[in-house]
Amino acid sequence: MVVERIAVIGTGYVGLVSGTTFAELGHSVICADLDEAKIAMLQRAEIPIYEPGLQELVTSNVQKNRLAFTSDIGEAIRSSDILLIAVGTPTLESGDVDMKYVHHVIATIVSHTTSAKVIVIKSTVPVGTGRRVEQELRTALPHIQIDVVSNPEFLREGSAIHDTFHPDRIVIGAEQAEAGKRIAALQSALPGELLLTDRESAELIKYASNAFLAAKISFINEMAHVCEKVGADVGLVAKGMGLDKRIGPHFLNAGIGYGGSCFPKDTRAQLKIAQNVDYDFKILSAVIEVNQLQRERFVDKIKDTLGGKLHGKRIAVLGLAFKPNTDDLRDAPALDVIHALQSLGAEIHAYDPAALHHASKLLRDVQMYDDLYDAAYDADAIVIATEWETIRQMNAERIRSLMRYPVIIDGRNMFRPDEMSRLGFTYVSVGRAAAIHMEAAI
Numbered sequence: 001m002v003v004e005r006i007a008v009i010g011t012g013y014v015g016l017v018s019g020t021t022f023a024e025l026g027h028s029v030i031c032a033d034l035d036e037a038k039i040a041m042l043q044r045a046e047i048p049i050y051e052p053g054l055q056e057l058v059t060s061n062v063q064k065n066r067l068a069f070t071s072d073i074g075e076a077i078r079s080s081d082i083l084l085i086a087v088g089t090p091t092l093e094s095g096d097v098d099m100k101y102v103h104h105v106i107a108t109i110v111s112h113t114t115s116a117k118v119i120v121i122k123s124t125v126p127v128g129t130g131r132r133v134e135q136e137l138r139t140a141l142p143h144i145q146i147d148v149v150s151n152p153e154f155l156r157e158g159s160a161i162h163d164t165f166h167p168d169r170i171v172i173g174a175e176q177a178e179a180g181k182r183i184a185a186l187q188s189a190l191p192g193e194l195l196l197t198d199r200e201s202a203e204l205i206k207y208a209s210n211a212f213l214a215a216k217i218s219f220i221n222e223m224a225h226v227c228e229k230v231g232a233d234v235g236l237v238a239k240g241m242g243l244d245k246r247i248g249p250h251f252l253n254a255g256i257g258y259g260g261s262c263f264p265k266d267t268r269a270q271l272k273i274a275q276n277v278d279y280d281f282k283i284l285s286a287v288i289e290v291n292q293l294q295r296e297r298f299v300d301k302i303k304d305t306l307g308g309k310l311h312g313k314r315i316a317v318l319g320l321a322f323k324p325n326t327d328d329l330r331d332a333p334a335l336d337v338i339h340a341l342q343s344l345g346a347e348i349h350a351y352d353p354a355a356l357h358h359a360s361k362l363l364r365d366v367q368m369y370d371d372l373y374d375a376a377y378d379a380d381a382i383v384i385a386t387e388w389e390t391i392r393q394m395n396a397e398r399i400r401s402l403m404r405y406p407v408i409i410d411g412r413n414m415f416r417p418d419e420m421s422r423l424g425f426t427y428v429s430v431g432r433a434a435a436i437h438m439e440a441a442i
Helices: 013-024 036-043 054-063 073-078 100-112 129-140 160-165 177-186 199-230 234-242 263-276 282-305 333-343 356-362 372-376 396-402 417-422
Strands: 005-009 028-032 067-070 082-085 117-121 146-150 169-173 193-197 314-318 347-351 366-369 381-384 407-410 426-428
Touching: 005 013, 005 073, 013 028, 013 054, 013 067, 013 082, 013 160, 028 073, 036 067, 054 067, 054 160, 067 073, 073 100, 082 100, 082 177, 100 117, 100 129, 117 129, 117 177, 129 146, 129 199, 146 177, 146 199, 169 177, 169 199, 177 193, 193 199, 199 234, 199 263, 199 282, 263 282, 282 333, 282 381, 282 407, 282 426, 314 333, 314 372, 333 347, 347 372, 356 366, 366 372, 372 396, 417 426
Parallel strands: 005 028, 005 082, 028 067, 082 117, 117 146, 169 193, 314 347, 314 381, 347 366, 381 407, 407 426
Antiparallel strands: 146 169
């Protein structure tokens, strides 16, 4: 195996996980970031994000001298042959992708490059970015061989380590065959089908994948409302749909909608990409609208369950992160739900095993707990917003004894309605008939 010298620019989820992966595969990796505080943490082997399994891999590869961290991006560029760009690409108010961090990296590369480089774009960027970046670099550095390759990531927060070492596919978009093969060789030890494409197709694959998965989520949430009106069970409907191999069971879990750093951003960006080429992407517009409506409908469900008035009600919200096994609160449905409940006069007590530090900066007048039983004490109702395993494994009898009224409104359909009724709860979920326990009525 050829050991490559790799600089990863950006130490967020994508950069830190990707850099650690390449180190684990035997390459020499230096991860660079302008955030000196974050780099200092990493140099102390402290991980700034919550991602199961990452701490152990970082520590192991640092000890083996295959992984290092620096805030001197110029030195990282000069000492490496392959530069992996993994900076953030947030969405602007206009819906366009904010490319300022990518542009800053490119300017830094121009200032510090004195030898041939292969630039790998991991950041999710608009179609055509790779071509424009390559033209810019070759114009600025005419006597240096520069190749730009698109290598989109498909990591899921909370299972990024597993996804990295067990990918469904590895997509590499390159105009120069040798550059594409070189980046493929970096990942040759990983399973998953290798797909070599042009750059534009590779860039679009990431957006198209996330947009389609978001569409599945919004579709099943729309079906959930139909189920409630006709007396069907959305869980059984989804199971029946998923048994069709053309559809599959994944992303057919009804709930309060998607959130996080990818789906909301990428669906809006894909919609804007279509608008920029004068195409009205009607399905995607509906997907985004439905996802927002789902949060509002869930608040209405809470309000209806509690008799139409929330003023003075103490509500325990279990789960704040947009999904389990992460501390990421970006576009988390729980935040919108909490803000709406507070606007209606509710008192919020919140539990999350990982995201409280971040939540304390985003939420006002919310009592926060790292113990779900403390959060549930004297509550008029529990609202489940994130399907953490600690919630699934909670002692229902203990929870019932702590609450003022044993009412659960479940936005993730974690439990069986008949079982929760048997345990003495009024239990309301999404797309299924409510289980009303008379003794639990408010």
